[in-house]
Amino acid sequence: MLLFRSLLLMLLCSSAQAGELMVSAAASLNQAFSEIASAYQQTHPHTQVLLNFAASGVLLQQVAKGAPVDVLAVADQQTMDSAEQQGLISPGSRVDFAGNALVLIVPQGVTDNPSTLKDLLAGGVKRIAIGNPDAVPAGRYAQTALESAGLWQGIQPLLINTQNVRQALAYAAQGEVDAAFVYSSDVKEAAGKVSVAFAVPLAAPPLYPMATVRSSQQQDEAARFQAFVGSEQGQAILQKHGFIRMAEVR
DSSP, X not given: OHHHHHHHHHHHHHHOOTTEEEEEEEGGGHHHHHHHHHHHHHHOTTOEEEEEEEOHHHHHHHXXXXXXXXXXXXXXXXXXXXXXXXXXXXXXXXXXXXXXXXEEEEETTOOSOOOSGGGGGSSSOOOEEEEOTTTOHHHHHHHHHHHHTTOHHHHGGGEEEESSHHHHHHHXXXXXXXXXXXXXXXXXXXXXXXXXXXXXXXXXXXXXEEEEBTTOSOHHHHHHHHHHHHSHHHHHHHXXXXXXXXXXXX
16 A cells, blocks of 8 residues: 555656646546546646546645645545645635535345435345545545434444445445445436435535645646636536535535
8 A cells, every 4th residue: 555655646746747737636526527627628728637536535645745736626624624734735725616415325226225324224234335434525424424323333344444435336336235325426427326315414515625735836727727616617517417516505
């Protein structure tokens, strides 16, 4: 794992050159940010947007270790809070750009679906995929919901930790688990393979923040990309991929 991370940092360092903008984004943003990057390049042909997707916690570790990232976009406030506390982001550049919802999914065709968190301990569900709460915001949201319901300790034997939320989605789509905690936006990427059992109750909807990395040599370009994500075109792309526009979050 250490060797892999070292190689990844070397790759990022070799990729970030003049005229290129390195954007590190949460795994759940894969399709949406790929389309946003393509649209941005059409209106800013002088810039090539390079994308790096991983769990938010992993992205934070990469930035902290010096990866030449220009824009950091993560899936929760806690990760960005940590980036800010470590002095990794440019002051005043942090902004929320999308909302989401946490859901429990099951493989397509399952008829005896759980309808509440308590149903997960009823005996019918044997394996549940969850993003590792130490690094994956979706996993932290799920843990918080389970703790609030008094179920976290009892459900431990059923949990299968994944490296990111998309891996949890894949496990459910392939029928390798009976259920998985993912974002509602993820469901669109596995249409016909999974179905939503229920929305997981949370005190507040997940909000996605992004910011310019303090060490970036392209502060102005990073700001332009962030503005594009928040523009009508960028928000429409996010909505197309199942995210909630910021204007509709609150």
